[in-house]
Amino acid sequence: MSFVTNPILPGFNPDPSIVRVEDDYYIATSTFEWFPGVQIHHSRDLKNWRLLPHPLTRKSQLDMLGDPDSGGVWAPCLSYDNGTFYLIYTDVKSHIGPFKDTHNYLITANDIMGPWSEPVYLNSSGFDPSLFHDDDGRKWLVNMVWDHRKNKNSFGGILLQEYSPEEKKLIGPIHNIFKGTKLGLTEAPHLYKHNDYYYLMTAEGGTRYEHAVTVARSKSLFGPYEVDPTGPILTSSGKPELELQKAGHASLVHTQTNELYLVHLTGRPLKPSMNCNLGRETAIQKGVWTEDGWLRLANGTTSPDAKVELPSLPECPFEREPETDHFDGEELSIHFSSLRVPFTEEWVSIKERPGYLRLKGRESFSSSHTQSLIARRQQAFSISAETVVEFEPETFQQMAGLVYYYNSRNYYYLWISHDEELGKCIGIMASDQGVYTEPLETLVSIDGWNQVFLKADLHYEELQFYFSEDGINWTKIGPVLDASKISDDHVELKKGGTLLDQGFTGAFIGVCAQDLSGRKKQADFDYFTYRERDEK
Missing domain, CATH: 2.115.10.20 (Glycosyl hydrolase domain; family 43)
Incomplete structure (x- = not known):
């Protein structure tokens, strides 16, 4: 078994x-x-x-x-x-x-x-x-x-x-x-x-x-x-002790060996916030038909199990995906997504400079139209994401970097831009339920750097950003951030009984570029690494 x-x-x-x-x-x-x-x-x-x-x-x-x-x-x-x-x-x-x-x-x-x-x-x-x-x-x-x-x-x-x-x-x-x-x-x-x-x-x-x-x-x-x-x-x-919460939205399947299973939506909350930054996930349960023709879980309860008996089928594993994407294929990985619009050469290319992902800066995170953002799902509680970017901003309106994103009102962004006094610089911006912050103490000059390595370490509710000139010696930037806020549960916002925001997705980690001047300043990313670590 x-x-x-x-x-x-x-x-x-x-x-x-x-x-x-x-x-x-x-x-x-x-x-x-x-x-x-x-x-x-x-x-x-x-x-x-x-x-x-x-x-x-x-x-x-x-x-x-x-x-x-x-x-x-x-x-x-x-x-x-x-x-x-x-x-x-x-x-x-x-x-x-x-x-x-x-x-x-x-x-x-x-x-x-x-x-x-x-x-x-x-x-x-x-x-x-x-x-x-x-x-x-x-x-x-x-x-x-x-x-x-x-x-x-x-x-x-x-x-x-x-x-x-x-x-x-x-x-x-x-x-x-x-x-x-x-x-x-x-x-x-x-x-x-x-x-x-x-x-x-x-x-x-x-x-x-x-x-x-x-x-x-x-x-x-x-x-x-x-x-x-x-x-x-x-x-x-009413069962807070269960590992799998939010169980619902199910679908049935009979196996070729005539066993019954149902897949269903679930969420795994962080404690104590009870926020699910991995979003709503898919779980499976074994089912049975009763003698009088009703559907039941095989475990004899109405609670979802974290471990479930598999059907009598031969195991068929698939090859593991590589952790690092060097952008040297013909197309972007199917694990990457964009916001609302297809990948087109107008704004994203792995052909213009072979071996690099080139993003041309477009609208801000506030836009529901044309953003230049490529990201993938966070699929484990403990992960790291890393990239290196070549980007030469000429104005504060041009930005590029590494983003931990839920929606237009909730994100953390490790960005590179230009400041009139510091020149090329790096900093953190954030939006929490639509409240925008840009802590000045995180602003660091990197003037003269040809490339900048960026990294995010996520461990359950903790997010720490890093940057480096060589990809070997890393410097922390900013405090430990609350990753639990990048979740359905946190983004839901009501005021005076009126719903202002709600979310049904999950946390994404990826790269992006903005050019609010309209000049479409390009940023070139040499690789993107997504690594899941052993949890706890």
Whole structure:
């Protein structure tokens, strides 16, 4: 008997949707405002996973220019039927306040590696769309419906409508098949068929510490759906002792050996802040069907296990990714993401100066349009990130460096710029819930340096920046910073009962360049190292 340790997809990989095609398993997860869109991981044993090329790589598939922080791609659904992969996703244009503008699309491919089609527009009535393939060949879309009216439940139920592959559109009447339970915030619907019943799995309680998975069933696709009388089948709510918190938003898969598993969203909080700077992650649990046809966890509880028994499949590990990227390939690593827009030679190149990543400075972190930022997920609590940059700023409006980033209002930035008195200099800037700081005591002249090595050491809630002229002798810069603030939990901000900011992503570490003068000053990065260390 062998086991896997959760989470199986660490770091920002939320809202998992799993599908098996013969001996291969695939999980799609949300990417929000990060481009390219939708992460797809592949496994053959449910233990070892590798990231595949993203399906949403073209602006024609995903135009997020101007999308807000934590907008963009919410809760994709990956499914397979008769030789075709189907991927449903939402592009969220607004989500704070009474209204949510949520446009739902479908793309298809004959191979999980692509190419993926141009999108088919479906609807905009709500988010978390999912496609169900019934035994008779008909296809049905379910999504939660958003109700902006003040005197109504904003999570207004789960809508069902038929999708016509031939007409490439939704057809027929719209049915509201489930209004949820008293937990509320009913979302993330997935339909399954087992024996004589249709099963509707939803997430409830919200995606924070009250998150839960509920199941209802019906002999008819259109309902009425009977809720599992025992309540949620999975939740960490009210169990602070559990390592895996925020358990919810689940998806089912049967193995080729007829074992049942569910993957689900989870978070691992730092103590004592209870902030999850690794974001919302993906975990796995073993499930069983009871004799009377209800879904249960195999551990006999409703709590997620940190270690889970694996199915009787041969182990299939993948080659480890190198820690250092020397930017000497034909394309950027699939582990790198940008904000909202595709990689184009207009602003990022590994061809103009072979062996270097060249960034041309564009807008500030405050922009939701064109930033020059390349970053990757933080996927362990204890990591280091290192780079070296050649950059000759001529004005204080030109900056480049190493950034630890959550969103436009929450980040730490080790930057190189120009000061009228110091010349070329290095310093730290930060934004905490939108409050900008730039401690003058961190400002150091590096005038005359041709290149600058930059490093970030992260250990749980502690972040320390360093700089060096030779990459051997390092100097600390600034104090130990609070890394726990780069988290969903910290960025959520309310004032007078009004929500001002909320986040659904996770911490990223990467390189960037800004040129607020509009001259597109370039910065050349020779390498980027991301190294995970043994924890505690």
